[in-house]
Amino acid sequence: MDENEDTSFQVTRRAMLETATAAAVLTGLPPLARAAGLPDAHTPPAPVRVDLQINGHAQVLTLDPRTTLLDALREHLALTGSKKGCDHGQCGACTVLLDGRRINACLTLAVMHDGQAITTVEGLAGGGSLSPLQAAFVEHDGFQCGYCTSGQLCSATGMLNESRTGMPSYVTEDLTQAHPELTDVEIRERMSGNICRCAAYPNIVAAIRQAAGTPA
Amino acid sequence: MKAFDYQRASSPTHAAAASAKPGARIIAGGTNLLDLMKLQVETPEHLVDINRLPLDKIEETPDGGLRVGAMVRNSDLAADPRVRQHYGVLSRALLAGASAQLRNKATTGGNLLQRTRCYYFYDVTKPCNKREPGSGCSALAGFNRIHAILGASDHCIATHPSDMAVAMRALDATVETVDANGATRDIPIATFHRLPGDTPQIETTLRAGEMITAVTLPPPPPGVQIYRKVRDRASYAFALVSVAAIVDAAGGHIRSARLAFGGLAHKPWRVPAAEQSLADSPANATTFDAASTAVLDRARGYGSNDFKIPLTRRTIHAVLTQATRA
Numbered sequence: 001m002d003e004n005e006d007t008s009f010q011v012t013r014r015a016m017l018e019t020a021t022a023a024a025v026l027t028g029l030p031p032l033a034r035a036a037g038l039p040d041a042h043t044p045p046a047p048v049r050v051d052l053q054i055n056g057h058a059q060v061l062t063l064d065p066r067t068t069l070l071d072a073l074r075e076h077l078a079l080t081g082s083k084k085g086c087d088h089g090q091c092g093a094c095t096v097l098l099d100g101r102r103i104n105a106c107l108t109l110a111v112m113h114d115g116q117a118i119t120t121v122e123g124l125a126g127g128g129s130l131s132p133l134q135a136a137f138v139e140h141d142g143f144q145c146g147y148c149t150s151g152q153l154c155s156a157t158g159m160l161n162e163s164r165t166g167m168p169s170y171v172t173e174d175l176t177q178a179h180p181e182l183t184d185v186e187i188r189e190r191m192s193g194n195i196c197r198c199a200a201y202p203n204i205v206a207a208i209r210q211a212a213g214t215p216a
Numbered sequence: 217m218k219a220f221d222y223q224r225a226s227s228p229t230h231a232a233a234a235s236a237k238p239g240a241r242i243i244a245g246g247t248n249l250l251d252l253m254k255l256q257v258e259t260p261e262h263l264v265d266i267n268r269l270p271l272d273k274i275e276e277t278p279d280g281g282l283r284v285g286a287m288v289r290n291s292d293l294a295a296d297p298r299v300r301q302h303y304g305v306l307s308r309a310l311l312a313g314a315s316a317q318l319r320n321k322a323t324t325g326g327n328l329l330q331r332t333r334c335y336y337f338y339d340v341t342k343p344c345n346k347r348e349p350g351s352g353c354s355a356l357a358g359f360n361r362i363h364a365i366l367g368a369s370d371h372c373i374a375t376h377p378s379d380m381a382v383a384m385r386a387l388d389a390t391v392e393t394v395d396a397n398g399a400t401r402d403i404p405i406a407t408f409h410r411l412p413g414d415t416p417q418i419e420t421t422l423r424a425g426e427m428i429t430a431v432t433l434p435p436p437p438p439g440v441q442i443y444r445k446v447r448d449r450a451s452y453a454f455a456l457v458s459v460a461a462i463v464d465a466a467g468g469h470i471r472s473a474r475l476a477f478g479g480l481a482h483k484p485w486r487v488p489a490a491e492q493s494l495a496d497s498p499a500n501a502t503t504f505d506a507a508s509t510a511v512l513d514r515a516r517g518y519g520s521n522d523f524k525i526p527l528t529r530r531t532i533h534a535v536l537t538q539a540t541r542a
Contacts, residue, residue, distance in 0.1 A: 045219045065222040065263075068250070088251050089318060101291075101320045107247045108321065111222055112265055159316060167295045170311040170451065175300040192451035193315025 050110050054079065055123025063110055070094045070105035073120060081121035081150045085195070092194035095151040095158070096120050102158025104193075121150035124157060133157055136207035144198030155194045156208045163190070163212065182212045217250075218259040225266050228429055233396035234264040236425025242266055244287060245321040247314070248330040256340055257331075257347055271325075271429055274298070280435035283392075286325030286428045290380065291316065293324060303433060305441035305460050309383035312445045315452050325428035328381055328391065328408065329420065332374035332482075333454050335359060345371045346416040361520040362454065365512075365528070367481040372416030373518055376409060376483050377454050383443055384431060385484035386460035386476035392430040393422065401426070409483030416482070439464030439472065440539045446479075446531055455479035457528050463539035468499050470540060475511070480528065487511045499540035501533070508532045 047062045054077060061076055070087075073079045073096070082105055085093035089107040096105045097119040105118075124131045130138070133156055143149040163182050171189045172180040180186060187205050196204065225231035225242075235242045239261035243249055252258040271285040274296050282303070284293060293299060294310035314322065336342045336354035343352035355363050355373050363373040384405050391403040409420055422428070442461045447453040458478035464471040473494040477485040490510035497503045508529040515525050 043219065045221055048222065065220065066217045087254065089247055089315075092315065092317060095317055098320075102317050103321050104247070104317045107250050107318070109222070109243075109246065109250065112243070112246065112267055155317065158320075162291075162316065165295075167291065168300060168307065168311065170308065172311075175304050175307050189451050190316055193317045 048111050050114050052110070052113060052115075053117040055119055056117075061110065065109065065111050067110050068106055069096070069108045069110045069113060069118070072110035073105060073118070079120050079122055082154075083147055083150055085148070085151075090195070091148070091151075092155055093148050093151040095155040095194065097154055097158055100158070100161060102155050119154070119157075121153050124153060131157070133160070133207070133211040136210040137204070140203045140207040140210065142200055142204040142207040143196075144200050148194060148196045148198075152191070152194050152196065152204055155191060156204075156211070159187075159190045160208070160212055182209070184209065187212075217253045218256060218261075220260050220263045222263045222265065224268055225264050228266075228269055228271065228394045228427060229396060229398045231264050231266045231269065232394055232425050232427040234262065235427060236396055237262055240264060242427060244323040244326040245289070245318075246326075247318050247321050248326065252331060252338075255338060257338060266427075277432060282433045284324050284431045284433065286323060286430055288324045290314070290319040290322045290324070290327060293380075294319065302436040303383075303387060303441070305386060305443045305462060306380065306383040306433070308441075308443035309379040309445075309458075309460060312443060312455075312458070313379040324380070324431055327378055328384075328428065328431070329422075330376075330378055331419070333362065333377045334374040335362075337374060346374060346412075346419075349415070349417050356518060359520055360518045362456065362479070363518060363521050364481050365515045365517055365521060365524045366477075366485055367411045367483070368516070368518075369412045369414065369416070371414050372412035372482070374412065374416065374482060375479055376419075376481070377478075378484070379443070379445065379455065379458060379478055381405070381409070382458055382476050382478035382484045383460040384433070385486055386462050386474045387433050387437070389434075390432045391428055392432060393426045394429050395423070395426045400429070402432075405431075405484070406486070412482045419482075437462050437464070437472075437474070442535055442539055444531060444535050444538075446527060457524060457531050459531055459535045461535045461539055463494075463536065465499055465540040468540065470494050470497050470499050470503065472496075473507075473536070473539075475507070475532065475535075477511070477528070480515075480524065487513075489513075494536075499536070504533045504536045507536070 048065050050061045050063050052059045073082050083093035085091035087106045089104040094105040095102050099117050166179045168175050169189045171185050187208050241260035242264045271287040273285045275283045277283050290310050294307045299307045336344045337346050342354045345353050364375045389405045391408045393401045439462050445455045445458040455478045460476040462474040490507045493506045493510050
C-alpha cells in the first residue's frame with residue numbers, strides 16, 4: 001500500500017467506527033467497511049468513504065458499498081458520458097479507463113478502486129481539443145445514435161495503448177511477434193467487447209485505423 | 217444487490233480466514249461475482265476484497281516452469297513474453313475468453329472459480345440444483361444447447377465456462393492454496409474441479425477458508441501448442457467446444473499428444489485413453505478417428521446439444537490435422 005491509500009484507509013476506518021455498533025467485529029481483519037450490524041434486505045449497509053481520481057480531479061465520495069463504479073460516476077458525480085447498456089459486462093457502453101486500462105465500470109464496485117485513477121469519456125479531450133481518436137470518430141462518422149460511442153471511445157483509447165505495448169489478440173497469427181500489426185481484423189477482434197446496435201462498425205474501424213496511425 | 221459488508225484483506229491468510237465465515241465471498245476481478253450478485257444468484261453477506269494483495273507476479277520456477285500469482289490479470293498473463301513463447305496454448309486460450317475489458321479485470325484465481333453459464337443457473341425463478349440444491353435441473357429437459365455431453369449427472373448438466381482452465385489442464389498445472397492457518401496445499405488441476413454428481417453446488421476441491429494464491433505451470437512440454445475454440449460467433453462468446461492441444465509430431469508421426477476439452481463437461485476434460493491411442497502413431501484420419509472415439513466413448517446428448525458429439529469429433533480432426541501438418 002502506498003501512503004495515499006494508508007491515509008484514506010484511516011479516514012474510512014475512523015468514519016466507520018463512529019457509526020458502527022458493537023456487533024461489527026471481525027478478528028484479524030481491518031474493519032475497513034463494516035456495516036452497522038448484520039446486513040439485511042431492509043437495512044442499507046453503512047456508507048463508506050471512497051477517494052477517486054476522476055479525469056485528473058480528486059473526488060471524495062460517501063457510498064453504499066454496493067455502488068458500482070458506473071453508478072458512482074453517473075449518479076454521484078453526474079458524469080453521464082459513461083452509459084449503462086446491459087449492466088452485465090456484455091455491451092461495453094460503460095467502458096472507462098482504470099489507471100489507463102479499459103474495464104467495464106458496471107462490473108466493479110467503486111469502493112474497490114479507492115485511490116485509483118479513472119478516465120471517462122469526459123476526460124479524453126484535453127485543452128479544449130478532441131483527442132485524435134475522437135476527431136477520427138467525427139471525421140469517419142463512427143456512430144449513429146451515439147449511445148455506445150463513449151464506451152467505444154474509451155475502449156479504443158485503451159486498445160491503442162495495449163497495441164502500442166505489444167499486446168497480442170486471439171487473431172494474432174504469431175504470438176511471439178513483439179508488436180502485432182493493427183490490421184482491420186485485429187481492430188475488430190480487439191473491439192469485440194463493444195457492441196453497436198446501429199452497426200456503425202465499418203466507420204468505427206475506419207476511425208480507429210486512422211487514429212492508430214496518429215502518434216500518441 | 218443484497219446488502220453486504222466490505223472489507224479489504226491485509227494478507228492472504230487473513231483473506232482465507234475471512235472467507236471461512238458463512239456467507240463470505242472473496243472478490244478479485246469481480247466480473248463474474250458481481251454479475252451474479254446483481255441477479256441475486258450470489259448473495260454474500262461479507263465481501264473480502266483481495267485486490268491489494270501482492271499476488272500479481274509471474275515468476276520462473278527453479279525447474280523451468282512458471283508460477284502465476286492468483287491476482288495476475290488474464291490480459292497480463294496472455295501478454296507475458298514467456299507465456300507467449302513457451303505456453304502459447306495458454307496465451308491463446310486467455311485471448312479467446314471474454315472481451316479485452318473483462319480480461320483486464322479477471323484474475324487467474326477467479327477465472328478458475330467462475331460459475332457456469334447455464335441459463336437456468338442464472339434464472340432465479342427456475343429450479344437449479346447448483347443454485348438451490350434439491351430443487352431439480354431445468355436444463356435436463358429444457359434448452360441445453362450449451363450443456364455437457366460428458367461427465368454429467370441427472371442432477372446437473374452444466375459446463376465449466378473457462379478457456380484458461382482448459383489450457384492449464386493440458387499443461388498439467390498445479391493450483392496453490394493457503395488456509396487461515398497459513399498452511400499451503402498444491403492441488404493438481406486434474407482434481408481441482410469436480411464433476412456434478414449429486415452435489416453440483418460443490419464445484420471444486422477447495423475447502424472452506426482455503427484461497428488460491430498461485431497456479432504453477434511445469435516446464436513447457438515439447439510439441440506444437442494449439443487452442444481451438446468453436447462458438448456461435450467469432451469473438452466474445454463462450455465455447456461450444458474448445459480443444460487445447462499439445463502435439464509432438466514430425467514427419468507424419470505423432471510421438472505424444474495431449475488434448476484437453478472445454479464446453480463438454482463440468483470441468484476441463486481429458487481422456488488418457490485417447491492420448492495413449494495417439495502416442496507413437498501415424499498422423500492420419502484413422503488415428504484421429506480412434507482418438508475421437510475414445511474421447512466420445514461415453515458421450516451423451518440431451519437434445520439441443522446432440523450436435524456437440526459430431527462437432528467435437530470434427531474439431532479433434534481439425535486440430536490434429538493442423539498440429540501434424542509437416
